Amino acid sequence: MRLYQMHYSPWSERARWALEHHHLSFEKVEHVPVLGVPLLRAVAKRPWGKITVPLLVAGDQSVQGSLEIARWAEEKGTGEPLFPPGQxxxxxxxxxxxxxxxxxxxxxxxxxxxxxxxxxxxxxxxxxxxxxxxxxxxxxxxxxxxxxxxxxxxxxxxxxxxxxxxxxxxxxxxxxxxxxxxxxxxxxxxxxxxxxxxxxxxxxxxxxxxxxxxxxxxxxxxxxxxxxxxxxxxxxxxxxxxxxx
Ligand SMILES: N[C@@H](CCC(=O)N[C@@H](CS)C(=O)NCC(=O)O)C(=O)O
Known part of the structure; x- marks a missing residue:
């Protein structure tokens, strides 16, 4: 599993934190702003539309956005839930x-x-x-x-x-x-x-x-x-x- 991210970005930090909270291990790939976008498009198989990091690639699945990645981690990982029911x-x-x-x-x-x-x-x-x-x-x-x-x-x-x-x-x-x-x-x-x-x-x-x-x-x-x-x-x-x- 790979997380395309920027080490100093708070959006990326949210995704790293949620994945680690749920005991999921992943490789970090540092994104270079703007210049790295063609690579993101290729790995996410998204030729158009806005593309940003954090972007998680797991097998043939890709998940874009800190909230979406945190929800994905909640579903796939273990540990205390981060999304309380009904909230x-x-x-x-x-x-x-x-x-x-x-x-x-x-x-x-x-x-x-x-x-x-x-x-x-x-x-x-x-x-x-x-x-x-x-x-x-x-x-x-x-x-x-x-x-x-x-x-x-x-x-x-x-x-x-x-x-x-x-x-x-x-x-x-x-x-x-x-x-x-x-x-x-x-x-x-x-x-x-x-x-x-x-x-x-x-x-x-x-x-x-x-x-x-x-x-x-x-x-x-x-x-x-x-x-x-x-x-x-x-x-x-x-x-x-x-x-x-
Ligand atoms: N709503 C998105 C926003 C992510 C976002 O804005 N990412 C920026 C961080 S500065 C980014 O990817 N910048 C690098 C680029 O556009 O190449 C999220 O929650 O993950």
Whole structure:
């Protein structure tokens, strides 16, 4: 089983976490944004339509999208369920909140990476030899431009993205009254997992969970939002400490 993914992406982290939670073993294949799309299309046998990672390929089956992969893992794997019975709508609602957050985060982070040569160097694929990394990183500007087109945020300014992020963060705060640990019922569920992973662009989780380079960490940090929502980051860190193997 292969998971096409990006090591620093919170969408990929949701899929990795759900698969590992359910004791499913898989090989990770690092996707190169935009440039790796033809390979994704070939392995998923999807010649058209939007294609993104995470993408799971298991035998002749392919599953695209973090929520779909988590549901697939729940069906095929073992261990404590992540989808409590009768809560599909609640999970779907949290998925939408998480998408809103990460779309806003993608805008803020991609803009920063576009202006940070060191982060571009860190994101060049591992197979590129050290001496060529600077040259390959120079092409990253083109890739970030293509990403802006693919995800339709070329014309969205950073303050609009920030406002969209705050909306999702306030919704999460409202659902976690002081001391509350879980979004649905009394147990850890996929809602906790997906929202915890979605806070990555405020302040990335410790390298222990998702190792990233220092410049990438810098680009994925929004100190003002991290300070305003420090309570949510404390909740996120606790969820990782307790549930991320
Ligand atoms: N709804 C999808 C969104 C996934 C997504 O947006 N993936 C982006 C992460 S930045 C991606 O594949 N980017 C690389 C590319 O488009 O080549 C999910 O939940 O998995």
């Amino acid at each position: 599909d709508e609640a999970i779907e609602r949290w998925h939408q909140v998480g998408e809103g957050l990460l779309e806003a985060g993608r805008i803020l982070v991609t803009r920063r990476v576009a202006g940070d040569r060191e982060a571009q160097r860190e994101s060049t694929p591992a197979f590129v030899p050290e001496g060529l990394r600077g040259a390959v990183a120079a092409g990253a500007g083109v890739v970030t431009g293509l990403l802006a087109q693919k995800y339709g945020f070329s014309g969205v300014d950073s303050s609009t993205a920030r406002a969209q992020a705050r909306e999702g963060l306030l919704a999460l705060r409202a659902a976690l009254p002081s001391g509350a640990r879980h979004l649905i019922g009394e147990r850890f569920s996929y809602a906790d997992l997906l929202m915890a992973a979605s806070l990555q662009f405020l302040r990335p989780v410790a390298d222990l969970y998702m190792p990233i380079g220092p410049a990438t960490r810098r680009c994925w940090s929004n100190p003002d939002l991290a300070e305003e929502f420090a309570d949510l980051l404390a909740w996120r860190d606790q969820i990782f400490a307790e549930h991320r193997r």
